[in-house]
Amino acid sequence: MILIREAKPGDEKDIFSMIKELALYEKEPDEVVNNEQELCNHLFHEKICHAIVAEKKNEIIGFALYYMSYSTWKGHCLYLEDFYVKENARQQGVGSKLYNAVIDIAKLKKVRRMDWQVLDWNKPAIDFYVKHSAELDGQWINGRLNFKY
Amino acid sequence: MILIREAKPGDEKDIFSMIKELALYEKEPDEVVNNEQELCNHLFHEKICHAIVAEKKNEIIGFALYYMSYSTWKGHCLYLEDFYVKENARQQGVGSKLYNAVIDIAKLKKVRRMDWQVLDWNKPAIDFYVKHSAELDGQWINGRLNFKY
Numbered sequence: 001m002i003l004i005r006e007a008k009p010g011d012e013k014d015i016f017s018m019i020k021e022l023a024l025y026e027k028e029p030d031e032v033v034n035n036e037q038e039l040c041n042h043l044f045h046e047k048i049c050h051a052i053v054a055e056k057k058n059e060i061i062g063f064a065l066y067y068m069s070y071s072t073w074k075g076h077c078l079y080l081e082d083f084y085v086k087e088n089a090r091q092q093g094v095g096s097k098l099y100n101a102v103i104d105i106a107k108l109k110k111v112r113r114m115d116w117q118v119l120d121w122n123k124p125a126i127d128f129y130v131k132h133s134a135e136l137d138g139q140w141i142n143g144r145l146n147f148k149y
Numbered sequence: 150m151i152l153i154r155e156a157k158p159g160d161e162k163d164i165f166s167m168i169k170e171l172a173l174y175e176k177e178p179d180e181v182v183n184n185e186q187e188l189c190n191h192l193f194h195e196k197i198c199h200a201i202v203a204e205k206k207n208e209i210i211g212f213a214l215y216y217m218s219y220s221t222w223k224g225h226c227l228y229l230e231d232f233y234v235k236e237n238a239r240q241q242g243v244g245s246k247l248y249n250a251v252i253d254i255a256k257l258k259k260v261r262r263m264d265w266q267v268l269d270w271n272k273p274a275i276d277f278y279v280k281h282s283a284e285l286d287g288q289w290i291n292g293r294l295n296f297k298y
Contacts, residue, residue, distance in 0.1 A: 019221045032222045033261065042224060049219045067219045070198045072168045072231045073181045074295075075191060082221045103294065112182065112296055117289040126290070135293040140266040141275070144284040145252065146223075147261055 002094055004101045007051035007063065012040040014060040015051055022084045026119060049081065052101055054094045061089035064098045066105070071113060078106040080116035095128060117142075151243055153250045156200035156212065161189040163209040164200055171233045175268060198230065201250055203243045210238035213247045215254070220262060227255040229265035244277060266291075 007015060016036045023032045042048050043065075054062035062085035069079035080102055085094045106114045118125045120138065129136060156164060165185040172181045191197050192214075203211035211234035218228035229251055234243045255263045267274045269287065278285060 023222060028222070034220070034222055034224045038224055039221070042219065048217070048225070065221055068197070069218060069228065070191065070216045070230060071183070072188070072214055073172060073177070073183055075183045075187055076197070079218065080292075081219060106294070107296060110296075110298060114294045114296070116292045118292055120288050120290050129292050135295070137291045137293065139269050140291050141269050142286045142289050143229075143265040143267055143278050144286065145255070145263045146284070147256060147259075147263070149259060 001056070002061075002092070002097055003055040004052055004097050005055065007043060007053050009040065009044045011051070011053055011060065012036050012043060015039065015043075015053065015063050015065070018060075018063055018084050018086065019065075019082060021086070022082060026122075050105075052098065052105075054085065054089075054098055056089065056094075061086045062094045062098055064102050066102060068109070068111070069115065074112035076109070076111045077113045077115060078102070078109065078111045080114060083116065096132070099128075099132060150205070151210075151241070151246055152204040153201055153246050154204065156192060156202050158189065158193045160200070160202055160209065160212075161185050161192060164188065164192075164202065164212050164214070167209075167212055167233050167235065168214075168231060170235070171231060175271075199254075201247065201254075203234065203238075203247055205238065205243075210235045211243045211247055213251050215251060217258070217260070218264065223261035225258070225260045226262045226264060227251070227258065227260045229263060232265065245281070248277075248281060 016039050023029050049065055049067040051063055051065040053060045065082040066078055066080045069077045071077045165188050172178050198214055198216040200212055200214040202209045214231040215227055215229045218226045220226045
């Protein structure tokens with residue numbers, strides 16, 4: 001049995017551990033300057049982002065983290081920032097359950113679009129999105145400026 | 150003299166007109182389902198996004214629209230959603246003034262990263278960002294789901 005539920009205080013440890021796993025898979029482990037305590041603050045105190053987790057036998061095996069974003073073309077949107085299932089918990093439909101739960105939240109919040117990004121070499125993830133009938137568009141380049149204080 | 154200032158109620162007419170100009174330039178005019186009144190609400194009542202405008206002789210000639218976003222790797226971020234200078238006002242440094250003003254806001258808000266996207270065929274914009282030492286990364290694909298109610 002896989003349970004999808006809203007993240008609650010205390011989950012930040014498991015979620016942050018998966019954020020680091022995903023960053024490593026995406027070959028950018030050194031880009032993570034966030035930490036468990038800040039994530040806890042962002043999720044449960046400032047509430048600038050939100051997360052749901054997948055649980056099996058009381059163990060967290062996946063998560064999706066999102067925030068409310070904006071489009072000048074669409075208005076209110078939802079940005080799916082991270083979406084991850086632990087390696088040993090794959091091929092059991094956990095990803096689909098998490099993804100569909102985020103879509104349900106997006107519809108509940110009446111956003112006009114849900115957005116995310118996937119690396120162009122991440123074939124398993126791209127296959128997942130194609131299977132789930134998502135629109136994929138490779139013609140946008142990301143611009144970025146990093147700030148240190 | 151070019152003045153950069155925070156957008157105020159009433160500016161939504163000019164800003165929305167430029168949003169449509171930019172969408173046309175980006176070959177997606179039909180994707181705009183937002184409208185002036187909703188934009189006014191988003192900017193000045195809900196305050197889910199923010200804008201600055203460039204003014205010359207009391208005429209608005211450009212704008213930048215942004216919102217506070219989030220990164221699991223960085224924490225608080227700023228997303229530059231739209232950034233535009235009217236065609237007849239280009240080559241006067243208006244873009245640099247707007248861009249630098251957004252960077253100042255990002256630093257004031259202590260965000261760790263500022264993000265945006267640029268179309269891979271938009272050479273003038275890409276040249277601008279390269280000239281301004283921004284990091285450009287073309288390895289991410291945009292995933293999208295549109296919702297209609």
